[in-house]
Amino acid sequence: MSDERLKRVAEPPSPGAAEAARPEDGPDRADNSISRRGALKVIAAGAALGAAASCAPEDAARSAESAHEALSGFEPLPPSNPLAAGTAADPDLLAPVVPWEMVLTDEEMRLVAALSDVIIPADERSPSASEVGVPDYVNEFVSAPAHTEQLTRLRGGLAWLNREARERFGAGDFPALTVEQQHEICDEIRFEPDAPAELKPQARFFDAFRDMVSTGFWTTEEGMRDLGYVGNIPLPSFDGPPPEVLEQLGLSGEDLA
Template structure:
């Protein structure tokens, strides 16, 4: 289980401890292709998906919406983008989640026809609509246009380990959204660089895991 945080503004070092849980739920895909923006997608790219369809070509560059139609409305995309950046903001070493395409990844995730993603679809769409309505209720403006302190005021209420009864459903949404944001972020080149991942790079030697890591798992 992912430990709750007192604020959705995550410390990235802390996020590393729970990102593997999120990553375990994600289908490995070419995120750099899926995260590209899609100006003027063709009508054929937005035809309803029938079943799972054929396997995509692994040598073709796919834009969002080419494999199956996307889901987010413009309003939901703005809310999703703002919420991703509340969870994973830019800092002195790394870009914000929206900069590396995490909102587009979210749209792909909830649009795909697989059972696990279908289960997330309703939760995330309803959650985005709830958080937008809550912003209008509290501050009379859209969530994407709120100030940072206003973002945190809403997100703090739905990121607690024991949320108030009126926030329980929204808290379930936020937990899942936070998981997916981390999973999407840390599968980008920028995210992998942020945590020091060095896979897929040839090395002349391999000295094994550091002693600190071995001690952490009880092997030293």
């Protein structure tokens, strides 16, 4: 190795050269590691949040906003309640918003509503799934950026339902069928182990859709009343388990004392 090359290897790079050699911090980084600039932002945000703990409520809210801006690079929306501003990564649970656009078309929403009502129709105990907003829940769920697989499965299943409606009954689409005709199609895919081999993908779609509809329906007030769920209700006092429950368990009030 020549003396000149040895000299270049031995000499440390100048500060300017090191700065030029460092890749830009930003979304195009090749790996998932945190950048130097990002690490400094997190440290600054942590310091701001630590200081907020000993501040007055209004000062704590401002400190949280400063931390949010340091992490994200943009100013947060003003919270509906300054005392519930949260940290840099927390949503405002008192004024929830969906931060992504809804992607299902009007035609797809008609299909979702029709299929939802096949699964949970109206009866003497409760309204149908579509009447309590389940299609909106499904739309919000599959529109989430992390749920592209669920969106693809849903759209494929809905397209299959429309095709079956046309080929079997000459209808324009699945919602145009009678309830009996809709059931005839869905009965073939309602339970994957019993579905024909060629309809296994459609049965998996129906199973996933049924889960979404069930979740959306039984987390509404109407759905919880349908279940007879009595939780989430504050009690002025608690007198202990009912006597019939204790009797079934072979216990008495003295056993709980």
